């Protein structure tokens with residue numbers, strides 16, 4: 001069985017009625033009711049991704065709203081809570097319309113002025129609805145990076161809730177207002193790098209939350225290349241070493257790197273216990289072909305299959321680690337009475 005732990009329903013979020021709702025929110029028009037999409041609209045937005053999953057042999061994907069659309073720097077706290085609820089409700093419907101193919105990962109109404117305990121209550125509400133994990137933007141300022149490190153106490157209510165609910169937080173960047181930092185090319189990776197280093201700097205965090213789990217997407221940002229640098233800096237500054245936080249069972253990465261060489265470097269740098277299969281299938285750069293393979297660049301399965309790992313190691317990355325890190329995924333799949341034989 002192959003589980004893709006990192007997908008976004010980008011085409012669904014780009015539906016004109018959904019984008020118009022957000023535009024009117026931000027224009028201060030206070031739309032009083034969210035748009036209602038038909039099942040056909042939702043189904044149409046997923047046709048491409050479902051076709052690619054079949055072609056690539058991916059059984060199930062953990063799917064979340066479009067990351068750029070989180071736009072946690074924009075709007076106001078109440079608006080962003082409504083916006084997150086709308087996006088989560090669409091993800092939930094899309095998952096329920098495709099039983100067994102997707103499990104829902106949520107977004108949160110983050111905003112600089114949003115009380116953390118309010119975000120925690122929103123997380124609890126969507127976890128009760130079946131959500132198995134939540135994206136969490138470690139910046140929250142649109143690329144200005146003007147907030148305190150995400151590990152600071154202001155976010156402790158969110159961490160308490162995530163630990164109690166047994167849901168991982170995926171440290172995922174969002175929109176960038178800085179034209180020097182295009183969101184998919186730079187801001188997301190800066191969020192990965194900053195998120196991982198901030199976890200190294202926060203030596204107390206996992207002592208206070210020993211069962212809290214974070215997923216750092218996109219191969220952990222620069223981990224395949226720069227883990228040596230961070231080992232040295234951690235010693236110099238008396239931070240937690242990268243190997244320490246990876247070995248503690250609190251921090252995981254995914255395989256969203258897009259060539260064979262970097263995939264092998266990822267497997268060398270990071271213990272296999274900490275790596276989950278992910279592809280961002282049909283989200284980050286749909287249809288773009290990698291000339292090295294002649295296939296879509298986001299077909300990360302091909303890089304994993306050709307990396308030289310044993311079949312047991314590949315099974316661990318394709319399935320075993322996802323089942324362990326996302327324990328609610330099994331419950332979701334079972335609750336949906338999947339028509340496939342797949343179960344986590």
Ligand SMILES: [Zn+2]
Pocket residue numbers: 006008067172217280
């Ligand atoms: Zn993503």
